[in-house]
Amino acid sequence: MDLEDFELIYKENRVKIKDKTKIESKLKTIVGLNNYSTKKIDILAYTKDSTLIGFNWEIEGKIAGIADFITWPETIEQISEILKLANQEKIPVIPYGEGSGVVGGAIPIYGGIIIDMKKFNKVITINDKNLTVTAEAGINGMNLERYLNTNGYTSGHIPQSLYTSSLGGWIAHRAAGQFSTKYGKIEDIVLGMEVVLPQGEIINFKTIARASTGPQLDKLFIGGEGTLGIVTKATLKIWPSPEKRALISYAFPTIENSFNAVREILREQIYPAVVRIYDKSETARHFPDIDNAKDKVMVIFICEGNSRLVDLEESITREKCEKNTGIECGEHPVEHWLETRFRVTETSSMPPYKIVFDTIEVASLWDNAADVYHRVLESMNQIKGVLMTTAHVSHFYPNGVGIYFSFGGVPPKGNSDLKFYQECWDTTIKAVLEAGGSIAHHHGIGLNRSHWMDNEWGNAMNTLRQIKKVLDPNNILNPGKIYIDTWKRSEI
Amino acid sequence: MGIEETLNKYKWMVPLLQKADRETRSTLMKNFRQRKKNFFPEGEFKADVDNLIKCMLCPNMCRFDCGTLQATLTETMSPAYKARIGYYLTIGKIDYADSEFVDLMYKCTNEETCKVWCPFDFSVVSLLETVRDDINAKGFMPDFCKEQIEKLKNSNTIEGYNIFETYKEKGIENIETKGKDDVFYYIGCESMKFPEVIKANIEILKTAGIKFSTNLDKKICCGGPAFNIRDMETAIEFANKNKELIESTGAKIIISDCPGCILTLKERYEKAGVKIEKEIIHTTQYFMKLINEERIKITKSIPEEYRKITIHDPCLISRNLNDTESIRNILGKIQGLELVEPIYNNENTHCCGWSGTAHWADRDLAIKQAQNRVNELKETGVNIFISACPLCELGLAYGLKETEKEKYNILDISEILIKVL
């Protein structure tokens, strides 16, 4: 069997490696024999991330992109050396965390060297007085959180992919957890970082609560998507495990009512840890047994922390919900969510029926949030083949929201799945931009969204490209993502 | 999921589907009808294709707790990837002759932590066993498996020689049945490597005045390795022989010091059509019962050097027999004993590396897994590790460096119990 038996999706512009044996021997010297492979079985394992169209390809025996070498460095110096070698030889390097990214960020579309960060998996220290934890960036999220929990803390960063994503991946994609309305997103949580730059230089952003020391350069690497540097270590805020939790839910007649209720809560500087609004379709899907929520918009809240504060937050939350025509639905819907929140079955269920399915999370200010929601639904419903478009809203700010759309459908006759998929994405993003929203809330750009970056950023995108060029003149670090449109436009 | 539950789960889609145009609906219906034609192999196969597909298309939601993945820290060892390779082998996308890929189908331990977290309740090793069935049927059983089968056939045990015959030189007393025992103490092949444990168990049973036999002259392996390898012919042969031996003792209760034997005698035999109608329990469970019935009494306090201990819960006791209490209850009755729990304990215990086929397929992997577990136990700051499974005790020993063997002591629960009776 040869890997050539698998149809390759991204086959253009692959790097041509002149002297593979030489690179092999140098890589082996850098990382050691045990941390290096070109075996078919390892190469095939790194041909994908969790981009949903990739699951359709997987069952059809297609592979998205293919690397030439896999490495599992154990020290920051090894990473630095790999990057220096890659610059000399002009070979792409792709950082790989846990492969849960959903925008193709970790797919080696041009080939090259995978740097799997899994061996950077240690918790270095917890500092109770400063309320910080320092850990290596390859650590799995759940393993970090379990460690914190046993010591009486939480990071408050609980993405749905907690079980299958890494700290470095969170930083790379500016991730957001389910409890983010209280604890913040990853950029609010990271206080310090160690990064290897594309040319191998190691830099350190010291851990500090806040400083006024010129521009906040560290933020460049939060959302850098593995294109500007490889994060090897980070210090995060942590919190003592909450003393009390209040579980609250209300059903509203319209999405607008629910938006108003949540907006008014946040306006009072009340930050429930979890707020989730489900549109009518998603309410029907997740809460079919709740009579009060029939044909309504369900909203669930979790307030947590100091018990006196929680009591106050709970009472204001209830007051605002009731004022906005919310009907009490009790604790059960929240308990149901808590029980099922990591039970991901959709990615497995759709591809065998050739259903193309994906989620697109976008952001907007409050004043156009409802417009973004309705426009996306209306325009998606025009697409031939789309069976459903639904949404929930799970990240909130006093100034706006993150809306999470899910769509599914079957490509009409003559359309490839990728073409249909891209049409759905195009339509959603166009509607979002027209309504004044932003194209991504927390999944990042990767391959899937690079097409709209100029539109999103305007001429600031030129500045971003220049920064990339300064840091990575040979364009070796995770090329083909963010800055250029590598989606298979030719197939459209 | 039952039909009613499935219909309920997807009810929300009905209004959305009704809105779709006719062509879209008919494409969808066609896709539903043709799922097997599109994605299942032709001809005969045993692989559980439906569930392999589900698992391979999952974003590896159990990866953080998978022992083999955490030991190797590579995507190649991730649960969903194993299922993906299983699927590709089954549909012929990867050739059975490609041993690199076939071998991966054996690199699972039987710990099944995947099952704890899996939304589908899958145990990956069980899915891979169905792939192993096809590998065997097509004549591609790996050599490391053939070797084990050879040993079973030649010596009736897991070693190249009959390990039960070593009882005399190890000073283990053999008690042959006269057909009217209360209990058959079913000693595992692996347990024979720990004569002190067997001696302790025998002494405890004697102290309680139990009428029991060990039948070491007739004793053979339970056939566990053949079940793991899925050489079902050999497995059933062992099941039948064991059934005969067990029935010849007249005992109503079968106790074993090896949780692997219990799994095989209880569950695997029955699945293979050989049911043993006896109570089959672990020695720990039986000893707890004896303590409750006051047939054995803890009279002494624990010697100082054994005062502080930690527990390694064997996967098969905590997740298969669902019993994390017996061992703790026994220890709890010992005066002066201080138990320091490791972070991963009870049903969240981690594997010692030595269960299933992984240690034959990739010894380094098993050792790494053992080291991971030993490190977790060491984090308790305690240097006595108590367990209740000979394979665990073997695996943990592999996890210790030569230089650490003096410092750390791996003991079976019976070795502690015997000190306080």
Ligand SMILES: Cc1cc2nc3c(=O)[nH]c(=O)nc-3n(C[C@H](O)[C@H](O)[C@H](O)COP(=O)(O)OP(=O)(O)OC[C@H]3O[C@@H](n4cnc5c(N)ncnc54)[C@H](O)[C@@H]3O)c2cc1C
């Ligand atoms: C079921 C499911 C649920 C999800 N839920 C959420 C959610 O609730 N919130 C959310 O924000 N996201 C969610 N995601 C998306 C995904 O989990 C996140 O994007 C996550 O941050 C990716 O982490 P990873 O370690 O898997 O990264 P990977 O997929 O391995 O890589 C992602 C990107 O990060 C880069 N990268 C990885 N490690 C490093 C490093 N150390 N330094 C520099 N670059 C690096 C890679 O090159 C790549 O570009 C979900 C995904 C799935 C499949």
Ligand code: SF4
């Ligand atoms: S065992 Fe379950 S959770 Fe683990 S990868 Fe397979 S489907 Fe996912």
Ligand code: SF4
């Ligand atoms: S059976 Fe064990 S080794 Fe195999 S996937 Fe499950 S947890 Fe991992």
